[in-house]
Amino acid sequence: MTDSKGLFISFEGIDGSGKSTQARLLAERLRAKGREVVLTREPGGSPGAEEIRALVLQGDPDRWSAETELLLFTAARRDHLERTIAPALARGATVICDRFADSTRMYQGLSRGDLRAVVDQLHELMIGVEPDLTLLIDMEPRAALTRAKARATAEERFEDFGLDLQVRMREGFLSLAREFPDRFRVIDGDTSPEAVAQEVDAALQAPA
Template sequence: MIHHPHFISLEGGEGAGKSSALSAIRETLAAHGVEVVLTREPGGTPLAERIRELLLDRDGEALAAETELLLMFASRAQHVREVVRPALQRGAWVVSDRFTDSSYAYQGAGRGLDPTWIEDLERRAVGVKPGLTLLLDLDVREGRARTAGRDLWPDRIESEQDDFFERVRETFRRRAQAEPQRFRVIDASQPVDTVAAAVRAVVEAWLEQGR
């Protein structure tokens, strides 16, 4: 697995405020005159976006947990080969709204699938990890309260129960503890401006470290 220093991912549970944080990351990088490729998972390419629709459609055919995981990695494999690797190879910075850590949290802990299977898929189908991952950590009930008035039609994953999201959060936190060199945990219960400032500070420090 290659940890690429110009590859940044953003992780967090529902309602953690990823949109504002993504903007803060992009603006901070752009201020340093670098090319920034902002992308997301699942998705990022036309094919991967079609897979995203299948994954999140709550009115479609029920997905087995194994099917969900394999679709996630099919989307990710396409994303890496069509977007992530080419951008990194030409010297751009890539910022992804979610990456493989989400599969460990949502399909691993949330759905109860074996993490060693996810590790094998990550090694075989992905082959790259972000050099820096920002985790927006937020109490599940607070996050759900934030999204209650926003998501009139929650997707298939957003429709899960609190215990599902508690497992997701705990796995994100454990992964952050296990890889402190890669993860930076930010308290997402703070005001939006405070969170954005913390995000900018993390990215500035990462840029300074790489000089």
């Protein structure tokens, strides 16, 4: 669908891992080199998807079932792909996305229910795109959750599931990295932001 001429990079990791900061810093570094960069996020990244973001990230933890979440996230991702990601890639831009389908594979596919096969089926049917490179910022779950809760935003529905979900999510992301070794690069997030940024740059330079 994308007729991709650009580069599609996603950042993944548990809540509080620092992936959003690293996505922003990478975008700044690439723009300083003269590259067109679209920095976006999921859920969100387009007007319609941002409306769905408010539905899934706010409210009581039990507000939605894992199945309903999966449908909402897929709808948001489809709109995001159509309106933001695909046009940017088609014109040769670098798209940096804070979360993409791997988060759905984890949160709804494994950690919130036994839905991985359904996630993959929906993804193939409605999305059909994977990032060229996925940077997994790996961090100790307790420290990451403490950092995430300290932000004190309205979007804490998943953080409110607690440490157990964070632990399972970390294990799941590392499993995904082993499943897709050609696409994933694992970055140690338990260091300074500057050291993490250096690892990110090294991952971009490393041969596939």
